[in-house]
Every structure is written in structure tokens, then in C-alpha cells.
Amino acid sequence: xxxxxxxxxxxxxxxxxxxxxxxxxxxxxxxxxxxxxxxxxxxxxxxxxxxxxxxxxxxxxxxxxxxxxxxxxxxxxxxxxx
Numbered sequence: 790x791x792x793x794x795x796x797x798x799x800x801x802x803x804x805x806x807x808x809x810x811x812x813x814x815x816x817x818x819x820x821x822x823x824x825x826x827x828x829x830x831x832x833x834x835x836x837x838x839x840x841x842x843x844x845x846x847x848x849x850x851x852x853x854x855x856x857x858x859x860x861x862x863x864x865x866x867x868x869x870x871x
Contacts, residue, residue, distance in 0.1 A: 820862040 828835055842851045 816863065816866045820859065820866055823862055823866075824858065 839851060842848075
């Protein structure tokens with residue numbers, strides 16, 4: 790291949806990568822915003838719940854809850870985008 794074709798393919802690769810990274814940032818931002826909206830609609834103070842769980846040393850339960858919650862929203866958004 791000549792230099793022009795190689796440069797074109799490299800430029801397209803960089804452009805494609807930047808689009809995918811933009812989608813990733815949008816998906817993460819949307820998932821965090823959605824989780825905050827759910828927290829406000831539920832009228833549950835998760836900071837109090839978290840403080841009680843930490844005081845009672847339920848670290849595994851807290852980590853599992855937040856991890857599964859974030860995973861579920863990310864899965865939902867990836868399903869919507871695909």
C-alpha cells in the first residue's frame with residue numbers, strides 16, 4: 790500500500806476509537822445519572838444506609854450491592870445501544 794492509503798486507514802482507526810470512547814463516556818455518565826435519579830425517586834438516604842452498614846462492618850454486602858447495581862445499569866444501557 791502507498792502512504793496515502795496507510796494514512797487514511799490509520800486516521801479511520803483513530804476516528805473509530807475516539808467514537809467508541811465517546812460512547813463509553815456517555816454510557817458511564819448516563820448510568821451514574823440514572824442511579825442518582827433512582828435514589829432520589831426512592832426517597833431513601835443511601836448515605837445513612839451506607840454509614841450503618843460500615844459501622845456494622847457489612848463491607849461485603851455494601852460492595853456486592855453497589856457492584857451489582859452498577860453492573861445492571863451498565864448492562865441495560867449496553868443493551869439499549871446495541
